[in-house]
Amino acid sequence: MTDILAIAEHRRGELRDVSFELVTAGRELADATGGDLHVAVISGDLDDFAEQLNVAGVDTIHTVSNGEEFNHDVYAQAVEQLYDALGPQVLLMPNSVNGLDYAPAVANRLDLPYVSDVVAMELDGDSLSATREMYGGKVETKTQLSAEHVAVSIRSAEWPTTEDTGDATVESFDVDLDEDLVRSTVTGFEEVGSGDVDISEADVLVSIGRGIEEEDNLDLIFDLAEALDATVSSSRPIVDAGWLPKNRQVGQSGKVVTPDVYIAIGISGAVQHVAGMKGAETIVAINTDPNAPIYDIADYGIVDDLFEVVPALTEQFS
Template identity: 90%
Template sequence: MSDILAVAEHRRGELRDVSFELVTAGRELADATGGDLHVAIISGDLNDFAEQLKVEGVDTIHTVADGEEFNHDVYAQAVTQLYDAIAPQVLLMPNSVNGLDYAPAVANRLDLPYVSDVIGMELGDDTLTATREMYGGKVETATDVPAEHVAVSIRSAEWPMTEETGDAAVESFDVDLDEDLIRSTVTGFEEVGAGDVDISEADVLVSVGRGIEEEENLDLVRDLADALDATLSSSRPIVDAGWLPKNRQVGQSGKVVTPDVYIAIGISGAVQHVAGMKGADTIVAINTDPNAPIYDIADYGIVDDLFDVVPALIEQFS
């Protein structure tokens, strides 16, 4: 029997969705090892975070009190000491901006093999097989690492979130921080390119691609978004053309989104774009090409001219 340790993530007072995806991934591994799933939450409103993390599958939640926001030097020390105390077989971290900041440092300190940007895992007797994507998502590769002890960071939106309430124990963990190793100070938070909205928080997204043809035609899609009380997003060509700001881009080089409904208008479905939205609950595609890759993952498809379909939808929902 071997335990699993997952490190939850929060930002600006809110737990990120990847925290609950880590629980799902961690529980799968813990079931394979016959051990317990430990979840660590570092800094912030620990009482509130711990209550939210009491979901099905978590055995113990470890809280580390230090500051409000992420600090690389604190996380590196805290996660290292948690690992030493719990001795898990697998250390799970998010493949996020913050996760990629401290995960390599922790793996280096602990002399652990480290696999990043993982989208799938299978744990055998001696080997952990991690699935990753290469060449812009065109190829999936299997990476085998010794399963005795390993560090992994998982890509968001690849595992479902665990939300059913559980009864995990909550334990405070005291970290012996070496102040000489804390060389950075958090002075504030600024979301680069955040702009006016955060599309990753939207429940309904109306997303537009190169099929819109001209910038002035964006008004038609905006009208549909307004009719649906949705948020407007786009594929990369629209941003590259300067028609919408970077914060509206969905995809591998944009944002990963998991809305309840994702409406893809004039989007062919390149792998880079699909990587950012395939976690949506319901995907609706509108495209004139019946062979467009977007239809491979769409729940509903309308093979027709968007300039005929979108006005009809606006009339229907207005």
């Protein structure tokens, strides 16, 4: 019976969704080992973070007090010492900008096999099967790790989250920080290239693709978005054409989004785009092609001309 350790992530005072996705992934692995799921949160408002992380599936929450924001040198030492103290079979981390900053360093220090950008996992005894995607999601590969202890970083939006309250034990974890190894200092946070909106925070997204035909037709989409109190996003061709800025692009080369409702208008559903929005709670597709791949993942579909459907929806919700 061995345990699982997941490292939560926060930014600017807020836990990120991937923290709760790590809980789901970690609980699945812990059930396979018969062990406990430990979740660690480093820096920031630890009392608030611990309360939020106390959801179903978590056995113990470890809080590490040091600063407010992410610092590579602090995280690397803290995660290494947490691992040494708990001895988990699997060390789970987010495949995010911050996660990819410290995860390889920690795996190297601990001499652990490490797999990044994992979208699915199966644990059978001392063997972990980790699934990754290649060539824009067109090919899946499985890495079989025959090791007693491994490190994995998971892709966001691949596991569901839970808000069910748990009964985890909260414990403070003291890190013996070597200040000589802390060679950087966080002096502030600046969002670079965020643009006019952050589509990853939107509850409702109205997203457009090639079917919009020309830039002048964007007014139809923005009218619908206003009626729905939604945010406009798009597939890559719209951004490549210069009709919308890069910060509104959904997909593998854009942003991963998980809104409550995602309305795909004139989007065929290429794998690169689907990779960025398949985690939406409800997907509505509008496309004239009944065989468009987007319908494979859509909860609701309208096979019709968007230039007739969109104005009708706008009128209905205005």
